[in-house]
Amino acid sequence: MFKFEKLVFGDLGWGDEFLLAMLMTLVVSVLSMGLGIFIAIFTAWAKLTYSRTLKFIASFYTTVIRGIPELLVIYLIFFGGSSLVMKIAKVFGYDGYLELNAITISVIAIGIISATYSSEVLRAAFLSIPKGQTEAAKSLGLSKLQIFYKILTPQILRHAIPGLGNVWQVTLKDTSLISVTGLVEIMRQTRIASNVEHSPLTFLITAAFLYLFLTTFSSKFFNFLERKTNKGYA
Amino acid sequence: MFFNISSYITETLIYKNFILIFSALDETLLLLLISLPLGFVLSLIFALGRISKNTLISRAVASYIFTIRGTPLLVQIYLIYFGLGSVKAIRESILWALLKEPFWCGVLALTINTVAYGAEIFRGGIQSVTKGQIESGQALGFSKIKLYRRIVFPIALRQVLPTYGNELILMVKATSLVSLTTYMEMTGIARKIMAKTFAPVEAFVAAGILYLFLNFLMVQLVKYLEWKYNPHLRLNN
Numbered sequence: 013m014f015k016f017e018k019l020v021f022g023d024l025g026w027g028d029e030f031l032l033a034m035l036m037t038l039v040v041s042v043l044s045m046g047l048g049i050f051i052a053i054f055t056a057w058a059k060l061t062y063s064r065t066l067k068f069i070a071s072f073y074t075t076v077i078r079g080i081p082e083l084l085v086i087y088l089i090f091f092g093g094s095s096l097v098m099k100i101a102k103v104f105g106y107d108g109y110l111e112l113n114a115i116t117i118s119v120i121a122i123g124i125i126s127a128t129y130s131s132e133v134l135r136a137a138f139l140s141i142p143k144g145q146t147e148a149a150k151s152l153g154l155s156k157l158q159i160f161y162k163i164l165t166p167q168i169l170r171h172a173i174p175g176l177g178n179v180w181q182v183t184l185k186d187t188s189l190i191s192v193t194g195l196v197e198i199m200r201q202t203r204i205a206s207n208v209e210h211s212p213l214t215f216l217i218t219a220a221f222l223y224l225f226l227t228t229f230s231s232k233f234f235n236f237l238e239r240k241t242n243k244g245y246a
Numbered sequence: 247m248f249f250n251i252s253s254y255i256t257e258t259l260i261y262k263n264f265i266l267i268f269s270a271l272d273e274t275l276l277l278l279l280i281s282l283p284l285g286f287v288l289s290l291i292f293a294l295g296r297i298s299k300n301t302l303i304s305r306a307v308a309s310y311i312f313t314i315r316g317t318p319l320l321v322q323i324y325l326i327y328f329g330l331g332s333v334k335a336i337r338e339s340i341l342w343a344l345l346k347e348p349f350w351c352g353v354l355a356l357t358i359n360t361v362a363y364g365a366e367i368f369r370g371g372i373q374s375v376t377k378g379q380i381e382s383g384q385a386l387g388f389s390k391i392k393l394y395r396r397i398v399f400p401i402a403l404r405q406v407l408p409t410y411g412n413e414l415i416l417m418v419k420a421t422s423l424v425s426l427t428t429y430m431e432m433t434g435i436a437r438k439i440m441a442k443t444f445a446p447v448e449a450f451v452a453a454g455i456l457y458l459f460l461n462f463l464m465v466q467l468v469k470y471l472e473w474k475y476n477p478h479l480r481l482n483n
């Protein structure tokens with residue numbers, strides 16, 4: 013059954029390994045979320061433009077990625093990614109063997125998935141700003157860049173925080189799938205420890221608790237951000 | 247000319263993969279056909295438990311929902327498939343007949359997962375039924391069961407159809423994780439093909455097209471249900 017003695021820190025247990033694995037999960041989640049928001053800004057912008065081509069490309073991207081399982085996206089990027097990189101390198105005259113490391117692949121894969129959800133959040137946040145504000149800013153003579161930075165961005169961020177909090181929870185849980193790339197995060201560490209100690213239940217329950225810890229505390233953090241940014245808005 | 251094109255298509259690797267993965271579609275559908283109806287019924291029951299006035303029941307359901315929604319589905323699948331299988335008492339019990347099969351472990355994990363999300367969705371729907379409607383039902387002398395069957399559930403279910411539709415699509419995608427417990431559904435077959443042909447892109451793109459198609463059907467089903475049960479919201483009759 014559950015063996016507490018296997019979870020001590022040091023050479024006798026797996027405590028320190030699991031702590032490092034949790035940090036790895038956190039790092040990959042933060043990086044993927046960041047990459048996701050970065051891609052999402054362009055995707056949301058493409059969806060809001062008048063250009064039909066851009067709109068089509070953006071909605072094709074979000075529909076396809078959201079319509080196929082996350083695991084397939086990760087497999088596709090993990091197994092198909094390095095051959096693509098080598099093909100690109102060949103164009104530039106490099107002929108050797110190239111491979112992206114596990115963490116880069118993971119961040120790209122989870123980031124591409126997370127971006128589809130973030131883009132919808134950002135788009136909705138943008139649409140929730142009344143048009144009158146942009147018009148008022150225009151009539152005051154603000155440039156397009158100024159309108160974007162001084163009027164739109166602060167409000168988009170405020171409106172988007174609850175939605176991005178949800179995306180963060182999904183992204184955090186999606187990182188459990190990247191164990192297939194061999195990156196030692198919580199799930200991979202669980203597999204390794206269970207194989208060595210022949211006690212999968214102990215380590216799987218540990219993994220569940222670590223994920224619960226991460227999701228609970230990050231939701232507290234997002235609640236705090238929401239309260240802070242909504243100061244003065246009742 | 248046409249003949250040449252069709253024979254060219256049937257010669258490509260992606261087409262061959264597509265046929266192979268298509269033959270595993272029923273394995274994926276079987277997972278859904280059992281876990282979705284089961285999950286739907288249990289979600290309704292759990293939603294009632296969540297809003298129950300008995301604090302013991304409502305707290306128990308709330309902590310169940312909290313735990314399941316706070317952990318990844320992969321952990322739940324592994325816990326049931328590898329975790330429970332390592333307990334001697336379970337291996338010797340009658341449950342083992344079911345739990346030794348990756349298929350039933352998958353069904354169990356998917357059901358447990360969707361119930362947690364579904365119960366929260368239905369709770370929102372049930373609580374959105376306005377008080378006046380319940381009171382008028384009571385004034386007409388409806389019993390509690392009749393009140394729920396005739397008034398609360400029909401209104402609540404209509405309300406949550408789009409949200410529950412999202413959950414259904416997430417479930418279609420979630421079935422791919424069951425392939426990690428050696429169960430050979432579409433993703434599992436795609437991985438096997440990749441190991442054999444060393445052509446990952448063709449294998450996973452073929453599987454991806456099938457999942458897209460499955461989700462497209464799911465979206466159409468939800469749209470149809472919305473159209474059918476929300477006639478007052480139809481744009482053109």
